[in-house]
Amino acid sequence: MMNRKWQLVIAGCACLVALLFVVAEVEARRGGGGGGRGGGGRGGGKSFSRSGPASGGSVRSHQAPSGQRGGNRSSLSDNRGSRQDNRGDKRGDMQDNRGDRQDDIQDARKERREDWQDYGDDVRDDRRDWYNDRYRYRVGVSITYSTFSSLSCTTTTVNVNGVTYYRCDNDWYSRAYSGGNVTYIVVKAPAGY
Amino acid sequence: MSGLSRSCFLFLVMLLMPIGVPKANAVDPATTDQKTNVIEEEVLEIFNRSMDSLAKLKQFRVTAEFGFDVLQETGQKIEFGSHQDVTIQRPNHLRVDFVRRDGVNGSVVYDGKEVVLSHPEEAVYAKAPFKGEIDDALDFLAEELQRPIPLRDFFVSDPGSVLTAKIESGIYVDESMMAGVLCDHLAMRNDRVDFQIWIPQGDEPLPRRIIITYKNEEGQPQFWGQFLEWETSPKLSDETFTYTPSEKSERIPFAVVDVEMQSEGGQQ
Numbered sequence: 001m002m003n004r005k006w007q008l009v010i011a012g013c014a015c016l017v018a019l020l021f022v023v024a025e026v027e028a029r030r031g032g033g034g035g036g037r038g039g040g041g042r043g044g045g046k047s048f049s050r051s052g053p054a055s056g057g058s059v060r061s062h063q064a065p066s067g068q069r070g071g072n073r074s075s076l077s078d079n080r081g082s083r084q085d086n087r088g089d090k091r092g093d094m095q096d097n098r099g100d101r102q103d104d105i106q107d108a109r110k111e112r113r114e115d116w117q118d119y120g121d122d123v124r125d126d127r128r129d130w131y132n133d134r135y136r137y138r139v140g141v142s143i144t145y146s147t148f149s150s151l152s153c154t155t156t157t158v159n160v161n162g163v164t165y166y167r168c169d170n171d172w173y174s175r176a177y178s179g180g181n182v183t184y185i186v187v188k189a190p191a192g193y
Numbered sequence: 194m195s196g197l198s199r200s201c202f203l204f205l206v207m208l209l210m211p212i213g214v215p216k217a218n219a220v221d222p223a224t225t226d227q228k229t230n231v232i233e234e235e236v237l238e239i240f241n242r243s244m245d246s247l248a249k250l251k252q253f254r255v256t257a258e259f260g261f262d263v264l265q266e267t268g269q270k271i272e273f274g275s276h277q278d279v280t281i282q283r284p285n286h287l288r289v290d291f292v293r294r295d296g297v298n299g300s301v302v303y304d305g306k307e308v309v310l311s312h313p314e315e316a317v318y319a320k321a322p323f324k325g326e327i328d329d330a331l332d333f334l335a336e337e338l339q340r341p342i343p344l345r346d347f348f349v350s351d352p353g354s355v356l357t358a359k360i361e362s363g364i365y366v367d368e369s370m371m372a373g374v375l376c377d378h379l380a381m382r383n384d385r386v387d388f389q390i391w392i393p394q395g396d397e398p399l400p401r402r403i404i405i406t407y408k409n410e411e412g413q414p415q416f417w418g419q420f421l422e423w424e425t426s427p428k429l430s431d432e433t434f435t436y437t438p439s440e441k442s443e444r445i446p447f448a449v450v451d452v453e454m455q456s457e458g459g460q461q
Contacts, residue, residue, distance in 0.1 A: 048265060049264075049265055049266070050263060050273055052264055052410075053410040054262050054263070054407050054410070054414035055273070055341075055416070056335065056341040057416045058343070058345055058405075059346055059355070059356055059358075059388060060355065061385055135319065135320060135446055135447055136321075136448075137448055137449065138449050139448045139449065139450055139451065141450065162443065162444075163443070174445070177338070177445060177446070178339070178447070178448040178450065180339065181297075182445070183448060185448050
């Protein structure tokens with residue numbers, strides 16, 4: 001009689017375990033399906049974050065998380081001359097002892113970061129020079145094409161001295177590369193507007 | 194009755210066995226590796242032979258497909274990716290042509306004097322003056338222009354030292370067929386990433402595949418890259434590394450996003 005009780009308990013346990021397997025299997029399949037749908041059409045891409053720590057495709061950690069990029073760029077704004085010197089030193093070290101290359105890079109970067117903290121005023125002066133720099137443009141924010149095209153205004157386009165400007169109510173936008181993508185940035189009104 | 198009891202017992206044992214065994218296997222080797230930092234000699238030999246053969250190439254073109262996870266705010270990981278052709282002429286010429294899965298295409302060209310990014314669909318390009326070797330240009334792209342070239346560890350002058358820097362563990366997994374080619378499958382770890390690499394056996398040991406796991410990052414996202422074709426004697430000319438804008442193309446700047454300006458309201 002005791003045997004029958006135990007049989008019932010064991011059979012119950014076995015059914016529960018079997019059920020858990022089935023549920024796990026279904027969940028796993030659902031996960032796969034969801035991933036497939038996520039890569040869908042262009043319209044759905046707006047809300048997705050498209051870059052992160054794994055998008056750099058390197059064992060080195062050069063790329064900062066997107067939220068800290070602004071800070072990183074600031075730290076890179078110190079004297080470009082000394083940066084080139086650092087690179088020269090790095091190359092020498094590489095030839096001497098290639099295994100230490102990674103350490104050198106990290107040390108150089110650490111030093112640059114400390115320089116940035118110590119000589120914040122100088123760096124701020126350097127930044128002012130960026131306004132006159134032909135290839136870089138300092139901005140507070142850049143927006144994607146999707147965001148730009150969803151702005152609630154009718155944009156008008158003008159070309160001044162070979163640069164295309166987009167007017168949206170009282171704001172003026174122009175295009176610039178940010179993170180390897182063409183983005184839209186807020187700029188001053190072009191001359192004559 | 195006793196027959197039914199025996200079969201129930203056997204059924205339970207069969208169900209529990211697959212749960213117990215993999216658990217033990219999954220934990221033990223990882224713990225052992227972390228403790229002993231095993232770097233198998235055979236692994237370094239295979240790996241260095243491959244990286245040395247790559248470093249010796251004065252010029253090459255490689256076609257690759259890659260994908261990477263991006264952790265979303267919802268906690269879901271979504272994969273994005275691209276097709277990429279990279280042409281290298283050492284010491285200071287580089288060209289990357291890419292087509293992303295979302296259809297965006299473009300190129301990155303470095304001729305030893307300037308780095309040019311172009312985007313034909315929008316007829317725009319941006320260029321920055323830069324002098325240095327390919328290693329420096331790859332750093333410049335990643336750090337200053339925020340446009341890292343995926344798989345760049347393989348394009349530097351000494352890929353072996355970059356990939357094995359601070360390595361803590363290196364194990365030989367198995368022989369593995371990759372696109373019809375018999376490869377050695379190696380697994381390595383450093384303090385930031387775990388990576389696996391597949392290297393063909395034979396005379397041309399140029400890598401076929403890599404998977405990088407960013408184990409310290411939230412969600413432990415992965416990057417995978419599949420090298421589809423290596424051309425070790427490509428036909429190159431000056432034009433390969435020259436960007437000539439079309440008449441309609443417009444030069445645009447690189448936007449440098451500044452935290453202080455963000456707090457000031459985003460405008461100059």
